[in-house]
Amino acid sequence: MMNNLHEITLLVSKCQNCALHHSRIKSVPGEGPDNARIMFIGEGPGFHENQQGRPFVGQAGKFLDELLSVSGLKRETVFITNVVKCRPPGNRDPQPEELEACSKFLDRQIELINPEIIVTLGRFSMAKFFGQVKISQIHGIMRKIGQRYVVAMYHPAAALHQPALKSTLLDDFSKLKKYIHQVESEREIKEVNSNKYNSIVVEKKEDEDTPTQLSLF
Numbered sequence: 001m002m003n004n005l006h007e008i009t010l011l012v013s014k015c016q017n018c019a020l021h022h023s024r025i026k027s028v029p030g031e032g033p034d035n036a037r038i039m040f041i042g043e044g045p046g047f048h049e050n051q052q053g054r055p056f057v058g059q060a061g062k063f064l065d066e067l068l069s070v071s072g073l074k075r076e077t078v079f080i081t082n083v084v085k086c087r088p089p090g091n092r093d094p095q096p097e098e099l100e101a102c103s104k105f106l107d108r109q110i111e112l113i114n115p116e117i118i119v120t121l122g123r124f125s126m127a128k129f130f131g132q133v134k135i136s137q138i139h140g141i142m143r144k145i146g147q148r149y150v151v152a153m154y155h156p157a158a159a160l161h162q163p164a165l166k167s168t169l170l171d172d173f174s175k176l177k178k179y180i181h182q183v184e185s186e187r188e189i190k191e192v193n194s195n196k197y198n199s200i201v202v203e204k205k206e207d208e209d210t211p212t213q214l215s216l217f
């Protein structure tokens with residue numbers, strides 16, 4: 001069960017675990033490489049996403065592409081999904097029971113992809129990691145939660161309704177570029193230390209082997 005992303009896509013396409021399946025045209029499981037280091041989690045599919053079965057393809061998706069380029073990212077290198085995989089009718093908020101029913105798919109996607117950084121887009125994906133906080137207080141700030149980093153951002157669609165948020169989002173995504181460099185540096189340091197440790201272990205093992213070999217003669 002759900003051994004890879006393809007299996008999740010198949011299960012989501014047939015899923016009837018919540019009321020949202022009644023009105024969906026296409027489910028939107030998410031897309032991107034299964035080893036993406038960065039994962040974006042939005043709210044739910046909108047009109048165009050429901051038609052095409054792909055995440056962030058409407059106006060908000062165009063703005064997300066602009067935001068990704070501000071962070072130095074290309075869409076094809078990141079994984080993009082939503083907290084609910086089927087469109088809430090009329091773009092209403094997903095209901096608690098719908099979020100709960102769909103969470104097993106998102107949780108398994110996170111486990112399988114194991115991203116270094118999760119970027120939440122909007123209130124619902126933020127609440128999954130940060131609980132009941134105000135997005136105005138924590139947006140754009142990277143926090144370590146468990147084994148990975150999480151950054152809460154406003155949803156790109158919010159900037160289409162409130163133009164003032166556009167510059168906030170552009171600022172926050174430019175910070176994301178710095179966070180990505182920070183996490184990459186941490187990973188490189190860990191890898192160097194791990195290589196050093198492995199070479200010490202090998203050297204020690206060779207030292208330990210020497211007396212045994214000598215004793216044979």
Ligand code: SF4
Pocket residue numbers: 012015016017018019020021027084085086098101102
């Ligand atoms: S939103 Fe999630 S739980 Fe609900 S029907 Fe779609 S895939 Fe299933």
